[in-house]
Every structure is written in C-alpha cells, then in structure tokens.
Amino acid sequence: MRDLVLTDARELRRTLPKVFQQDRFLLANFAHREVAMLVTSGRTTVLRVNRRGSAGIVGYGDIGAVVELIERNAERIGPVDHALLPYGTEETWPGRVAAATGLATAPPWVWLFCTTAPPHQPGEEMCRILPPEELGEVAELLREANPIAMSSPEDESLAWWGYRDEQGALLSVCAVEFQEDPGWQTGFGPRPGQGVRLSGFGTHPDARGRGIGRAMMAAMTRWGVREHGFVHYGVWMDNEDAVRLYRRLGYQVSAEIQMYRR
Structure with a gap:
C-alpha cells in the first residue's frame, strides 16, 4: 500500500x-x-x-x-x-x-481531560485570572516553579491563572489556551472551540504541600467546564501523585505520549 x-x-x-x-x-x-x-x-x-x-x-x-x-x-x-x-x-x-x-x-507524559465540575477544594477563592500587568510576576515565578515550562507569558494567545496568598504573594500559576473553532464538522466529542488547554503549571517550591496546586486545578477546571465545556492537560508520566490528584478531581487519562525534542 x-x-x-x-x-x-x-x-x-x-x-x-x-x-x-x-x-x-x-x-x-x-x-x-x-x-x-x-x-x-x-x-x-x-x-x-x-x-x-x-x-x-x-x-x-x-x-x-x-x-x-x-x-x-x-x-x-x-x-x-x-x-x-x-x-x-x-x-x-x-x-x-x-x-x-x-x-x-524526552520524558513521556499522559494526557487527561475533564468535562464535569470537580469537588470544591479549600483555597479556590484565592485563584483568579491574572491581568496583563501582572505577567512579569508569572515569568519570575516560573523560573523557580517550572523552569522547563514550554508556555510563556510572552505568548499573547495565553491567559494565566494565579494563586495569591493573604499577603498578595503569587505562589502558583498556570496558562490557559482558548481553542478556536476552525469549523470542522467532526461529530466526535466536544467541538474544537469548546475546550481550554492548561499548560505551564507551577507552584513555588516553598509553597508545595499546602494544597495550593489542588485549589488551582479545581478552580480552573470548574471555570473551564462551566464556560467552555471541556478542559484538558498533559502531565509527565512519572508524576504519579499529580495524576492521582487529577483523577480525584474528575479527570480521565485518555492518551499516553512519548515525546521527542530537538
């Protein structure tokens, strides 16, 4: 053939x-x-x-x-x-x-998606979409929290969520990509344009283990499902704790990917 x-x-x-x-x-x-x-x-x-x-x-x-x-x-x-x-x-x-x-x-990763609102998590009220004037702080935090992130606050196609504590310190960030609908008549699952993609997730090393990542993921997923119907995210396969957490929030593993990089 x-x-x-x-x-x-x-x-x-x-x-x-x-x-x-x-x-x-x-x-x-x-x-x-x-x-x-x-x-x-x-x-x-x-x-x-x-x-x-x-x-x-x-x-x-x-x-x-x-x-x-x-x-x-x-x-x-x-x-x-x-x-x-x-x-x-x-x-x-x-x-x-x-x-x-x-x-x-490169390391393998798993792809997860969610179409239902997760159980409420403590700290969700501290999470919000960050305005453009705060993106400089995002870049600073990523250098500590996720230095290998492929998502950048310089990418104008992305919005960024953040978690600030009571003192206003930015402790966790994650990028959100709104996916445009190109008009494909797929008839399979959620239409392109209904969903949002999460990437570049990072929590400051000194703030880990306090439920901040769980609160961020729950808040973003709740908002994404409500506003766009479909949320998806990729995570390194060896990060088993994160995969278990996302499953508890309602995510399903749908693909396992071997990655290669230049």
Missing part, C-alpha cells in the same frame, strides 16, 4: 475531519492548529503541525507502523522541533525515531 501524502489546503480540509474523528487527543489538541501535511497509510497517520515559527509531528496508530511511516517520509516531512508519538515507541523501536528525525528522546 502506497503512502498518501497531502499538503494542499483544500484536500487537508476535506480529509482532516475524518482523522480527528478517530481520536479524542488529536481532536482536542490539533483540530484548531495549522496542519501543514498529512501522511497516512491504512489506519496509521502522521501529521506535521506548524505553530508560531516551529513545527512538530504527531503520530497515531500502531507503534511500528508509525515509526515506519516516519522513516519512509522523513525527507518529505522535513525538519521538526518535536514529535508526539504513542507511548512505547522508544521501548519497542529504540533509536529509530531519533535516526529519522534528529530528535532526542
């Missing part, structure tokens, strides 16, 4: 809705993005996704078939900054993605 490679915008617009119907993770994270290329063979798909000067690939389907599809089409796909592939890719086919893309293996 020959690989199908699409780059024409009209062809992509006709084909992508069917792709997004196959998987909730793809729908929530990429239906509102600029998909520049689709490479598919049977039930295996690789997307090249562009975003603000960077590019990445996303793979869906059987692990071995995804790796082979990337290897066969690496030249067509071109240079990318990162890859999100099914968990188990590196354990099953060590080194092959790196050889095809030039990317290094």
